Amino acid sequence: MGIVLGAIADDFTGATDLANNLVRSGMRCLQVIGVPQGPLPLEDVDAVVVALKSRSCPVSEAVGDSLAALDWLQGQGARQVFFKYCSTFDSTDAGNIGPVSEALMERLGAAQTVMVPAFPVNGRTVYQGHLFVGDRLLNESGMQHHPLNPMRDADLVRVLSRQASRPVGLAARPVLAQGGEATRRHLEALREQGIGHVICGTLDEQDLEAIAEAVVDLPLVTGGSGLGQALPAQYRRRDWLAEVAEPGRLAPASGSALVLSGSCSRATLGQVARFLERHPGHVLDPLALAEGDDHFQAALAFARQRLAAGGPVLVYASADPERVRAAQAALGTERAGQLVEAALGRLARQLVAEGVGRLVVAGGETSGAVVSALGIRTLRIGDQIDPGVPWTQAPLDDRQAPLSLALKSGNFGGPDFFTRAFEVLP
């Protein structure tokens, strides 16, 4: 028998977010970085999430990578496929949510799929097709300033219609409130009218449950991690899942504790400030990194010394918008980001080789850089630290015990995330 759910995530921290919700609802979950070259041992795994970097790359690349992930997941026997994108629907008029969904539908022979970005526990809800972040419409939430995919329209039917070739429809709250069966009938009626994509309104967990009941037999579902919280109960009703007492059980953690932050999101800036009130930290400046190796070596020396004294230690490039803009103006946005990502990746590789065994990384791009630098291919998903962020464990060739790793999306986590993460780790 194969896996129950095969998921394709368009970034690394988003993959971990979905995997976290699946584990919390009782599924044993493995995250793989990129499409594996061959089969993996999956006897004790119910769901695999393939983490891609396909959110902001050219459409053709995103489609190609997503189809390769789909082929691999089908090879592992996945009964249902989940395309995971951001709960703020990060995309542009060119894509990638519409084109990737349509390519997956075509390959799966699916006439219809649902779009469910909502993640109510983190404040992402959808009403009459409009996406809210907390009490603000998406286009007033700060996301209108996103450097890569500014979200200037909260009407998801309109947003998706600009990037999809199949017609887009809506399953609004009054339908969901009537329950799973009524929602399924509504989807069917839309399918008969030729509607390929259905934006689902979602205000709370109950709505997610109605959607999950209605879509459990669709070959493809798409959305944020909220739907991942509700689907396992439906799989269980169909007897597809074994009862497992601790689906997020990991080996005991060991080694010293390090936080690396390249995220400049508002939540991360607060977390950095809170950490520095009680623990040592060292700032990385892209302008200084551009001048030679001394700045990196100073950060490495600082971290080594403080880790030896007991840790946890923070190394961060996180900076307020003004400082980020200044670095970007001087170096170019891409080079500034690359300098930071390369430095944090190098620090991770060096310090893990020297004994760091518990590592928190903040930022999606930053997480991608660190995971690549460490050569990590698979992550076993453990228990949640805060909504959307679990501890994970990765086997490493040159380390006997697995590395405990938490990958935090920029805007996720409470203000004390960087300290509490280590307190909740067994």
Ligand SMILES: Nc1ncnc2c1ncn2[C@@H]1O[C@H](COP(=O)(O)OP(=O)(O)OP(=O)(O)O)[C@@H](O)[C@H]1O
């Ligand atoms: N001081 C800085 N100046 C310029 N760029 C920076 C600075 N610090 C970090 N960066 C870059 O900003 C980018 C931050 O993106 P990243 O995805 O890691 O964080 P995020 O956007 O907060 O997270 P998420 O994608 O999970 O919401 C990275 O490319 C990082 O290298």
Ligand SMILES: O=C(O)[C@@H](O)C(=O)CO
């Ligand atoms: O869905 C979310 O908000 C996150 O998992 C994410 O994708 C952030 O990059």
